[in-house]
Amino acid sequence: MDVAVKIVNSIRARSLRRRLFRSQLKDNDSEYEDLLLFCHVRWLTRGSSLERFLNLLPESIAFLDTLGEKHEQLEDPVWVKKLAFFTNSMGHYNSLNLQLQGKEKNIIELFSSVNAFKAKLKLFASQLKRQNFKYSPYLEKHIKLTGECNMEMFCSELENFNQEFERRFANFNNLQPIFEFISFPFGEFDNEDI
Structure with missing residues (x-):
């Protein structure tokens, strides 16, 4: 869970990264437009953000590869x-x-x-x-x-x-x-x- 939250936050926290990721999703005709941000205050976001992250896992791995970031857990x-x-x-x-x-x-x-x-x-x-x-x-x-x-x-x-x-x-x-x-x-x- 921590790794997934860290990756989602690293993509969503910086506006350039987020725009690039959204652009990649749009270019690939992905079902989703963006990752969901996890928030401890809103308990339902945990399940929703995990589902979205898991559905966008191949796209997330490809995006992180273009940035030169490796996360061993994803592999x-x-x-x-x-x-x-x-x-x-x-x-x-x-x-x-x-x-x-x-x-x-x-x-x-x-x-x-x-x-x-x-x-x-x-x-x-x-x-x-x-x-x-x-x-x-x-x-x-x-x-x-x-x-x-x-x-x-x-x-x-x-x-x-x-x-x-x-x-x-x-x-x-x-x-x-x-x-x-x-x-x-x-x-x-x-x-x-x-």
Whole structure:
């Protein structure tokens, strides 16, 4: 992430470089006109800027080559696959964050969204173990370009993410019987659970 932010900032921070890069994108009939700037204050920009950077990676490498700048990570297939995996993950986190925001959301809906995301993390890991990239399109694209990779590394990362979610939302699990009672007041419940 730091390398990607550094490269984007080096291109966007200087107006001449930015104009040259935009001109190169226009000459190559690129899908995008420019890189997106990452900002720590606006959390959604992380996923968006990573997606744009990854989509413009070949153009960025070519542009940096014309300037005589080499970034070894950009040529390292393992690093690029990690970046692709991180980009996919950030996209999923952004969608969760959007689900957790907004007016008229109650705690039960938020609890359901968090639990669904934890289940999705397990699904993503099981899909990656089977080489199914339905939920990891950027990773799939870069594996096709650069060859095989160690899926266990990504599966263990997803398991670590899931453990972190379990730790952060442990208090929600203690409140689950109350949420179930509020959602289904005439269901069968043990008074001790509530």
